[in-house]
Amino acid sequence: MKKMILSAAFLAFAGLTTVKASDVKAPMIAIQQDSTTKVPVKLEELPDAVKTTLQSDKYKEFTPSAAYLVTAANKSEWYLVELAKEGQTASLKIGKDGVVVE
Template identity: 60%
Template sequence: MKKIILSAAFLAFAGLTAANATEVKEPVAITVKQDSATKVPVELKDLPEAVKTTLQSEPVKAWTPTAAFLVTNADKTKYYQIDVKKEAETASIKIGEDGKVIQ
């Protein structure tokens, strides 16, 4: 009985070793997408007048601005990301330098 158990254990070990010893024949390509946008904090009082006007218009004025950031994309386009809050809800609004809401 000991011989059967030892033989089974040896075969199982040999099978595991053979499975782990296989060689990777094709390299795996790993790609990382990096966001190249820069995000700079801006005081709410320092926002451009066009952005302030948009924040005071419907339906945005129902939300209270809590933080603002000037975001510059890799292609040099800029917009303001305004973090807003209404009761327990939070959201972000993207507003261009001209005051237009970006979808």
């Protein structure tokens, strides 16, 4: 008899927890789409100011491998240049005026 009462109590408890678990609602997640565009640019077509920055003492040991013109949602533009040096890679944001953007 004790086993029957304990079994009934266990089943009732399991039933209650199942009902409560089904009442949980998934949280709403808002995803904001990024309206940034990234257009490939040939290295030889980079503006002279950007080329000058890449040839400066600070970056002359790096070899540019790819470049992109990035336009943000607020219409600001810069060049994203991928650099390589001795197996290491890095990306550099450079404004059209040749100033490095941090």
